[in-house]
Amino acid sequence: MDEHDRLLRNWDISATERTRQHYQSARAEFANRDSKQLGTGNVRSGYKELASFEDNGFTGNYGVGAIDVHTDFVEPPQLVRDRVLHAAKIINDPGRIYVSTDCGLRTRTWETSFQKLKNMALGAELARMAF
Numbered sequence: 001m002d003e004h005d006r007l008l009r010n011w012d013i014s015a016t017e018r019t020r021q022h023y024q025s026a027r028a029e030f031a032n033r034d035s036k037q038l039g040t041g042n043v044r045s046g047y048k049e050l051a052s053f054e055d056n057g058f059t060g061n062y063g064v065g066a067i068d069v070h071t072d073f074v075e076p077p078q079l080v081r082d083r084v085l086h087a088a089k090i091i092n093d094p095g096r097i098y099v100s101t102d103c104g105l106r107t108r109t110w111e112t113s114f115q116k117l118k119n120m121a122l123g124a125e126l127a128r129m130a131f
Contacts (some may be wrong), residue, residue: 002074034068038078039115040086047083050090065102067120074115080123085130094131099124 037043050062056078067075080099088094099120105113 034083036073037078038082039087040082044083044086046103047087047090052086054091061096061098062087063098063100064098066123067101067116069101069103069108072112074112075119077119077122077126080120081126081130084124084127
C-alpha cells in the first residue's frame with residue numbers, strides 16, 4: 001500500500017463533509033508529485049486526489065498546480081496542457097479548473113520563475129484550445 005492509499009483509507013468522512021460545507025474551491029499541489037512525461041491517463045501520477053474530492057461530492061473549483069516550484073525543470077507548455085487536460089477529464093468540467101503553480105516561486109531564480117510562468121500560461125491556452 002503506497003502513501004496515497006494509506007492516506008485515503010484514513011480519510012475522515014467528517015473532514016470530507018467539512019470540506020464540502022466550508023470550501024467552494026480547493027488548491028492542491030499536484031505537479032510536484034507528477035511525472036515529467038507527456039500524456040494523460042496513467043502517466044499522470046500526481047493527480048489522484050482529484051478523484052477523491054469528486055467521489056466525496058466536492059463541487060467547487062480547483063486551483064490545479066501544473067508547475068512544480070521545487071525544481072528548476074521548466075515544464076514545456078505541452079506538459080502543462082496534458083496536466084490540465086488530465087485534471088479536466090477527472091472532474092468532467094474544465095470550467096472548474098484554474099491553472100496555477102504548486103506554491104510560490106521564491107526559491108527559484110527570476111529567469112526560471114518567469115519561464116515557468118510563461119510556459120504555464122502557454123500550456124493553459126493549449127488546453128483551452130483542446131476543449
